[in-house]
Amino acid sequence: MLDFSFCDLKDVKDLLKTPARQGKVRVIPHEANSHQDQGQGQGGGNPGGLPESGPPSGTKAGNANKDLSENEEDEEDTGQSLAIAGVEDDTAATPAKGKKKKQDGSDETDDEETLVVQYYTSNVKLSNNLLADCSHLISQLKTVVVEACQKITILDLSFNQIPAVPNEITELVNLHVVYLHANAIKEIDEVNKLKPLKFLYAISLNGNPIENRKNYRFHVLWLLPKLKTLDFTSFSKRDRETVKVYEKFFKPGQAAQPKSHVSDYR
Numbered sequence: 540m541l542d543f544s545f546c547d548l549k550d551v552k553d554l555l556k557t558p559a560r561q562g563k564v565r566v567i568p569h570e571a572n573s574h575q576d577q578g579q580g581q582g583g584g585n586p587g588g589l590p591e592s593g594p595p596s597g598t599k600a601g602n603a604n605k606d607l608s609e610n611e612e613d614e615e616d617t618g619q620s621l622a623i624a625g626v627e628d629d630t631a632a633t634p635a636k637g638k639k640k641k642q643d644g645s646d647e648t649d650d651e652e653t654l655v656v657q658y659y660t661s662n663v664k665l666s667n668n669l670l671a672d673c674s675h676l677i678s679q680l681k682t683v684v685v686e687a688c689q690k691i692t693i694l695d696l697s698f699n700q701i702p703a704v705p706n707e708i709t710e711l712v713n714l715h716v717v718y719l720h721a722n723a724i725k726e727i728d729e730v731n732k733l734k735p736l737k738f739l740y741a742i743s744l745n746g747n748p749i750e751n752r753k754n755y756r757f758h759v760l761w762l763l764p765k766l767k768t769l770d771f772t773s774f775s776k777r778d779r780e781t782v783k784v785y786e787k788f789f790k791p792g793q794a795a796q797p798k799s800h801v802s803d804y805r
Contacts, residue, residue: 541660548668662693670699677707721746741768
């Protein structure tokens with residue numbers, strides 16, 4: 540599980556600079572890659588980036604130059620957080636500061652703390668935060684989670700201030716469960732955004748304004764007929780038969796009617 544709950548997230552972009560409370564980490568060696576690229580550039584056209592002139596390695600002069608080069612690199616790296624490629628950890632990652640290259644090649648100090656990690660997970664928990672705008676949520680998850688679109692199967696957005704289902708949520712093609720309870724979703728048609736998710740079988744919407752809509756439960760099942768569970772309660776065979784009657788008499792495919800004009804089918 541990748542757990543960002545209770546992290547006071549106000550914007551989905553905060554995922555890039557906030558350490559997760561729990562998650563399996565894949566460290567991305569930004570600065571290590573930078574040193575590697577510089578070493579390759581200095582090598583010119585020679586294979587392996589070896590200098591064109593100078594004493595060969597193995598001689599005293601060659602070893603002395605090698606030691607001097609290593610000392611210089613150590614001095615340059617002082618005070619910076621270097622990530623190690625391939626390192627995995629089950630603890631939360633910590634933000635790292637460092638220098639980055641401008642387009643002209645000069646060094647630029649990175650004032651903001653940013654994470655240099657990705658996470659391995661199929662379960663993303665963003666509950667109990669202050670999220671209101673999730674329009675770029677999926678693009679941020681692609682940055683934070685390894686192979687997010689294929690790997691994520693459970694997404695928890697409960698207990699936030701989200702007014703709408705994220706538009707790009709269908710990019711999470713293997714999504715099975717979505718928790719959206721205790722948010723600010725007012726329009727029942729927001730559920731339509733979940734239709735293309737072929738493997739979705741459980742959602743939660745209780746605690747949203749749409750829960751007060753007449754025939755709310757039947758309408759959601761009508762929109763998502765493959766759904767097995769809504770608000771932590773499974774649909775029965777009778778529920779599915781009732782939806783057929785609901786569709787016939789209340790014609791939910793037409794324009795939505797105000798609550799006061801819709802009869803409640805029992």
